[in-house]
Amino acid sequence: MKHHAAFGLSMEDIDAVVVEDSKPMQTILRSILLSFKVARVRVFDSVDDALEASLAEPPNVILTDWRMEPTSGYQFLRLVRHRHMEPLCFVPILFVTAHGTRPLVDKALRAGAHHVLVKPVSPSTLYKRLRWLLTDDRPMTLEHSGFYNIYGIHKTMDEQAGKMQSLAGARLYHRVATQKARRSGRRRRSRIRKKGRVRPGLRRREEGRGEGATAFGGRQAHPQRGICDRQGCQTPLTRPAAERPPSPGSLPAGAATGFPVNSVCLRRCGTGHMPLLPP
Numbered sequence: 001m002k003h004h005a006a007f008g009l010s011m012e013d014i015d016a017v018v019v020e021d022s023k024p025m026q027t028i029l030r031s032i033l034l035s036f037k038v039a040r041v042r043v044f045d046s047v048d049d050a051l052e053a054s055l056a057e058p059p060n061v062i063l064t065d066w067r068m069e070p071t072s073g074y075q076f077l078r079l080v081r082h083r084h085m086e087p088l089c090f091v092p093i094l095f096v097t098a099h100g101t102r103p104l105v106d107k108a109l110r111a112g113a114h115h116v117l118v119k120p121v122s123p124s125t126l127y128k129r130l131r132w133l134l135t136d137d138r139p140m141t142l143e144h145s146g147f148y149n150i151y152g153i154h155k156t157m158d159e160q161a162g163k164m165q166s167l168a169g170a171r172l173y174h175r176v177a178t179q180k181a182r183r184s185g186r187r188r189r190s191r192i193r194k195k196g197r198v199r200p201g202l203r204r205r206e207e208g209r210g211e212g213a214t215a216f217g218g219r220q221a222h223p224q225r226g227i228c229d230r231q232g233c234q235t236p237l238t239r240p241a242a243e244r245p246p247s248p249g250s251l252p253a254g255a256a257t258g259f260p261v262n263s264v265c266l267r268r269c270g271t272g273h274m275p276l277l278p279p
Contacts, residue, residue, distance in 0.1 A: 001139035001140065001141050001151060002090055002139060002140055003090075003137060003138075003139055003140065004090050004091065004092040004114070004133075004136070004138075004140055005058065005059075005060050005061075005087070005090045005091045005092065006060040006061050006091075006092050006133055006134055007134065007135075007136065007137060008134070009060060009134055010134070011036050011037060011038060011130065011131070011134070012037050012038065012039060013039055013060070014033075014036075014038040014039055014060050014061055014130070015038075015039050015040045015042075015057075015059045015060045015061075016033050016038055016040070016041050016042070016059060016060065016061045016062075016063060017041075017042050017043075017044065017050055017053070017054055017059040017061070017062045017063070018030065018033070018041065018042070018043045018044070018063045018064075019044050019046075019047060019050040019062065019063070019064035019065065019068070019073070019076065020043065020044075020045075020063075020064070020065050020068075020096070021045055021046065021065060021068045021069070022065070025065075025096075025119070026043045026045075029043070029063060029096065030043055032121075032123045032126055033126075035123065036127060036130065042059070046068070046070075046071070047064075047068060047071035047072075047073075047075070047076040047079075048071065050062075050064075050076070051076070051079065051080075054080075054088055054091070055085075055088060058087055058088050058091060059091060060091065060092075061091070061092055061094065061130070061133065062080070062091055062092070062093045062094070063093075063094050063095075063096055064076055064077075064093060064094075064095060064096070065095070065096060065097055066095050066097035066099060066104065066108070067097070067099065073095055073097070074107070074108065074111065076093075077093055077108070077111050077112060077113055078111060078147065080093065081111070081112040081147045081148050081149065082146060082147055082148075083142055083146050083147065083148060089140070089148045090140055090148065092114040092133055092136075093112070093113050093114060094113070094114060094115045094116070094117060094129065094133070095108050095113055095115070095116045095117065096117045096119060096121055097116065097117075097118065097119065098118065098119040100116060100117075100118035102164075104116070106157060106161070109150075109153060109157060110149075110153060110154060110157055111147075111149075112147065112148065112149045112150060112153075114133060114136065114150070115129050115132075115133070117129065138150050138151055138152070138153075139151045
């Protein structure tokens with residue numbers, strides 16, 4: 001087992017090859033690499049040109065796009081990693097793509113790529129990845145298929161896939177449990193309302209809270225209407241007789257107390273109550 005071609009080198013010793021079909025992106029990557037003081041940067045528009053030049057003078061690092069015509073970046077990777085391409089098969093490859101989806105990253109790393117960068121790539125990110133690559137001591141091993149690959153990459157990717165699947169299952173369970181708890185709470189509140197334990201729209205207050213409050217919903221007696229004294233009701237009179245007019249003969253004789261007679265009991269224990277006691 002051998003290490004990749006850039007292992008143990010310094011940044012100043014890197015001979016980089018850039019394969020990119022976009023002229024602006026070629027300029028950006030060339031400028032960034034040259035700012036790192038690398039030894040040489042060669043830029044190519046197609047995989048065929050890059051492959052021909054790399055076979056003549058193998059580079060230390062290859063940066064390539066994923067989607068290119070007529071040969072894609074993935075096909076370029078498989079060509080380079082074949083055992084008949086030695087010593088080019090040991091050159092590390094970094095993908096720089098605008099389509100950094102999870103399936104793409106998984107496919108690229110399992111095929112032998114060392115890293116995948118997503119456009120737009122910043123100089124600091126590319127520098128960190130190159131510094132990491134120079135110290136990456138994972139050996140290259142020949143698989144039964146005849147292609148070189150990074151040792152242990154399939155096991156690592158399988159472990160990461162298992163972790164992602166576990167996290168996805170946990171998120172799904174949390175979402176289902178939350179929805180179930182909300183539905184259960186709504187059903188419970190509905191049953192309580194139907195049983196009359198909660199009167200919607202009525203704000204309950206503690207008994208005795210506030211001056212003149214009573215146990216009947218925390219209502220206060222109107223200072224000009226008094227308290228109902230029929231059969232010990234003791235409920236504030238708060239509704240005018242215009243809503244419930246007193247029935248004839250319901251007023252006791254000599255009940256002139258100075259309070260208006262157009263008041264009825266809030267609890268409505270009878271019709272036409274008038275205040276017999278001041279509040």
